[in-house]
Amino acid sequence: DTAVSQTPKYLVTQMGNDKSIKCEQNLGHDTMYWYKQDSKKFLKIMFSYNNKELIINETVPNRFSPKSPDKAHLNLHINSLELGDSAVYFCASSLSPGPVAGTQYFGPGTRLTVL
């Protein structure tokens, strides 16, 4: 059984388009995250939701909008895609956002390529 799943795995699109990435976890966790991993392989937190409420919103352009319809899902919608948005996006979840129980479980990633 897949613990954290993301769709699609690959996404190739043109500049200016709007696209969404979906994430689902079946671990019963309260907290979900979106990360971006750029070409230099650094992972940067974008957003974090706890019980469907936004708790972390790093400096991310307004074109990125997360949506959490329920605790098991956290989707990422991106408007007006730009070349610099090309990256691998990872979804993750944890039991809680705390220092110990916050062990995170990651999805397989979505490779976004903007042409």
Next chain:
Amino acid sequence: DAKTTQPNSMESNEEEPVHLPCNHSTISGTDYIHWYRQLPSQGPEYVIHGLTSNVNNRMASLAIAEDRKSSTLILHRATLRDAAVYYCILKDSNYQLIWGAGTKLIIKP
């Protein structure tokens, strides 16, 4: 910025132990030390975490220095499937993982 320092890469022979070092000289008294790894083309996966005492699990052991300014992840018998980037991580004040560049572990058959 990452609060940890790791070597960029390390090599080891298959079926030998591997010791991956990490420096975290600015660690606070309540910071847990977390290790994750990322296999090629996969999402990161949790390896181990600890606070003060050494920790063991089925994947690895974590040895924490007495002053907590450094730690070492120990893979007791590395296999080719352990080739990955290993990240030593502290959390920030919002309990978010702050990722550095990690150590790329190369396993030679």
